[in-house]
Amino acid sequence: MPHSDSFYSTTDLSRKSGDIIAEALQRPVTITLGNKPRLVLLNIEDYERLLRQSDHRMPGTIETMPDALISQFESAVDTYAQDDEGGRS
Structure with a gap:
């Protein structure tokens, strides 16, 4: 424009x-x-x-986040943490 x-x-x-x-x-x-x-x-x-x-997009908080999205987020964090720990040995 x-x-x-x-x-x-x-x-x-x-x-x-x-x-x-x-x-x-x-x-x-x-x-x-x-x-x-x-x-x-x-x-x-x-x-x-x-x-x-x-x-x-609208800003939100963990309290307003849908349960399914929280589960996906937790899974992604767990996967990242496991990958990070595996790379440190």
């Missing part, structure tokens, strides 16, 4: 919304507030591409 090279203030957005929207259909447009970037307008295709590329 192209980087936003176009910056407009929120005042510009209220005054030139049609032009800014037309530009945002072609490439991302940054909206500033107090000279700081605050929003990005982008077309739906770029937005959907970002969603597809995002990482949907």
Whole structure:
């Protein structure tokens, strides 16, 4: 996705919304507030591409881990420990 090279203030957005929207259909447009970037307008295709590329993994704890996954994890640790002990002799 192209980087936003176009910056407009929120005042510009209220005054030139049609032009800014037309530009945002072609490439991302940054909206500033107090000279700081605050929003990005982008077309739906770029937005959907970002969603597809995002990482949907959720952090968890051992308490929330399913029992089957805990068993797999324990088995993998045991196997690793046995292999490591075998390599030290």
